[in-house]
Amino acid sequence: MKAVCWMGTHKIETQTVPDPELVNPHDAIIKITKTAICGSDLHLYDGFIPTMESGDIMGHEFMGIVEEVGKDVTNLKRGDRVVVPFTIACGNCLFCKKKLWAACDNTNPNAHLMEAAYGYSGSGLFGYSHMMGGYAGGQAQYARVPFANVGPLKIESDLPDEKVLFLSDIFPTGYQAAENAQILPGDTVAVWGCGPVGQFAIASAFMLGAGRVIAIDRLPERLALARSLGAVTVDYSENDTDVLTALKDLTGGIGPDSCIDAVGLEGHSTELQGVYDKIKTAVMLETDRPVVLRQAIQAIRKGGTVSVPGVYGGLLDKVPFGAAFGKGITMKMGQTNMHSYMKPLLERIEQNQIDPSYIISHRITLDQAPDMYKVWRDKKENVTKIVIDPWA
Amino acid sequence: MSALNEKPNAETLPASSGGAILQDGHYLAPPEDADGKVWVRTTALVQGTPQDLYALWRQVEKAPLWQEHVEEVVVTGVNTSTWTMKYGEKVHTSNSQILADEPGKRIAWSSVDTDPHEAGEVIFEPATGDRGTFVILLMEFRRGKLAAAWESLLGRSPKQRVIEDLRHFKAFAETGEIPHSQTAPHGDRGLIGGMKRSLYGENVPTPAGAVAR
Ligand SMILES: [Zn+2]
Ligand SMILES: [Zn+2]
Numbered sequence: 001m002k003a004v005c006w007m008g009t010h011k012i013e014t015q016t017v018p019d020p021e022l023v024n025p026h027d028a029i030i031k032i033t034k035t036a037i038c039g040s041d042l043h044l045y046d047g048f049i050p051t052m053e054s055g056d057i058m059g060h061e062f063m064g065i066v067e068e069v070g071k072d073v074t075n076l077k078r079g080d081r082v083v084v085p086f087t088i089a090c091g092n093c094l095f096c097k098k099k100l101w102a103a104c105d106n107t108n109p110n111a112h113l114m115e116a117a118y119g120y121s122g123s124g125l126f127g128y129s130h131m132m133g134g135y136a137g138g139q140a141q142y143a144r145v146p147f148a149n150v151g152p153l154k155i156e157s158d159l160p161d162e163k164v165l166f167l168s169d170i171f172p173t174g175y176q177a178a179e180n181a182q183i184l185p186g187d188t189v190a191v192w193g194c195g196p197v198g199q200f201a202i203a204s205a206f207m208l209g210a211g212r213v214i215a216i217d218r219l220p221e222r223l224a225l226a227r228s229l230g231a232v233t234v235d236y237s238e239n240d241t242d243v244l245t246a247l248k249d250l251t252g253g254i255g256p257d258s259c260i261d262a263v264g265l266e267g268h269s270t271e272l273q274g275v276y277d278k279i280k281t282a283v284m285l286e287t288d289r290p291v292v293l294r295q296a297i298q299a300i301r302k303g304g305t306v307s308v309p310g311v312y313g314g315l316l317d318k319v320p321f322g323a324a325f326g327k328g329i330t331m332k333m334g335q336t337n338m339h340s341y342m343k344p345l346l347e348r349i350e351q352n353q354i355d356p357s358y359i360i361s362h363r364i365t366l367d368q369a370p371d372m373y374k375v376w377r378d379k380k381e382n383v384t385k386i387v388i389d390p391w392a
Numbered sequence: 393m394s395a396l397n398e399k400p401n402a403e404t405l406p407a408s409s410g411g412a413i414l415q416d417g418h419y420l421a422p423p424e425d426a427d428g429k430v431w432v433r434t435t436a437l438v439q440g441t442p443q444d445l446y447a448l449w450r451q452v453e454k455a456p457l458w459q460e461h462v463e464e465v466v467v468t469g470v471n472t473s474t475w476t477m478k479y480g481e482k483v484h485t486s487n488s489q490i491l492a493d494e495p496g497k498r499i500a501w502s503s504v505d506t507d508p509h510e511a512g513e514v515i516f517e518p519a520t521g522d523r524g525t526f527v528i529l530l531m532e533f534r535r536g537k538l539a540a541a542w543e544s545l546l547g548r549s550p551k552q553r554v555i556e557d558l559r560h561f562k563a564f565a566e567t568g569e570i571p572h573s574q575t576a577p578h579g580d581r582g583l584i585g586g587m588k589r590s591l592y593g594e595n596v597p598t599p600a601g602a603v604a605r
Contacts, residue, residue, distance in 0.1 A: 001577075003577070003579065005578065005579030005580075007579070007580070007582070013579065015579035015580065017577045017578060017579050018577040019577065020576070020577050021575065022604035022605065023572050023575055023604055024569040024570075024571075024572055024601065024602065024604050025568065025569055025602045025603065025604050026567070026568075026569060027604055051588075051592065053578075053581065053585055053588050053589075054579070054580065054581055054582040054584070054585060055578035055579040055580050055581045055582070055585065056578055056579075057576070057577065057578060057579070070604040070605065071603075071604065071605055072568065072569075072602075088571075090563075090566065090567045091567075092439060092566045092567050093439060093562075093566050093567075094437060094439060094523060094524060097439070105562070105563075105566075106562070106563040106566055106567050106571060107571050108571060109570075109571040109572055109573045109574070109598060110573075110592055110594070111559060112552065112555065112556070113592060124571060124573070130588075130592045130594065133571070133573055134573040134574070134576060134592070134594065135573045135576055136573075136576040136577050136578065140577075144576070146571065146572075147567070
């Protein structure tokens, strides 16, 4: 089959690779009909996430048709149409029972690598380094999906792929970000980053009762999308625009009730990247650039909530913990507990409350993917979201 | 913890040992390596009753499904079995005897007349609040040539092997299978691919757990 492979930092190639095969009794093989490039794929592209290996297949947002199932898969059969969550969960461990699906104990074959870096391992992820499981990703024509009884969401209606594809990651991720923001009716919510996750965080904040959403970015096309959802926007790249001043001005001087950092470790700044030697040598982790996180902690009102859906990988330097303590804030963060959100959000799509396809700007083939990674990283061509048809 | 007074080994254990983690409410650190002996203690919270998990562990003939490098286990008596281990091309056979067997609570065993000497104890303890069972595994090795070979050839220390074995036991008990990504399709690995696989421990074959078809 054809697949998009990571061949090193800033090196992506479309190659011909072997087809995946059933390995475990709860596996399914999915023929992928649509897949996407995620903002967090850029962390792999830019080499921020350790334990990538040349040849690894990229991609963790995908959907398709069930091709084949293992002997213990009971709720799916060949021909079923499914969206696959990017986190893999077993359904039976303590964390799955608590619905902390992204914390599943049993799906990362390389859990020891995560334990070395983080103390404990989260669930395995598709196409997101060996530390996160070493599973092949979905920017390919087929994928092996473990624990298919638990993860994939069946699409029974004839909704087009593009309306449901983002249930595989960014829509639930944006929704969980808004839920983690502990929004009360009428609250003001500030969202840093109007990329796909930011967009869905904005939409979800309104769904959860926010009175005002302030969207912060520098790209006109993204800011326009945010305004189309009803957000007010702040363009931090404009001369004289200071985000903290803007947020005070827009909140009567008290600051937003909730701040959502939908940017993560690649926040733009001119600061040099530090390296924490010990961890770097142990697991090749580099420190992140917590520019947005610093700003969010400063901007949040006293007693407010900072929600972090943006991906951070390693060790953060100079996080204003004194401010966090002094204001008595709450912080909530983490990988998305996908399995809890997919079905309810599908219902919102079916009821026409939201059409997630509004963020798509580019529709491409697998062969075009390597070039599009660069476009996506550099935010050229007014790109807002790239969807791949693996069979085009 | 009174059940732990019995020693799992022919050798004298450190004063605090047995696999116990608590003694009279006080936390006991794991035994330290000394005199050529390597100690490993690892624990897992496993969903399931102590009785069921004990029963799964006690079926030693199933060990190849979840223990690394175990090719075959032949039961030779009520408390004895013969283990065939495979490390790359090398095949190694050893006999094992169960020294203590308390259904639903504890198993202790030791190898018989083999190099490297290996002994172990597993304890099944109900966790608080219906959260499952604490499975506590204590292993002791004498580092023979084989132990050294594991480390150099396979990128996995004997200590890590014990940790992985318990992790695999947990996955096997909770889901009926063991997570697996070693056969994932991929593009060209290039020159340093093999080195990385060794670094990640991906050269060690994942126990089968169960078959897909
Ligand atoms: Zn993603
Ligand atoms: Zn689980």
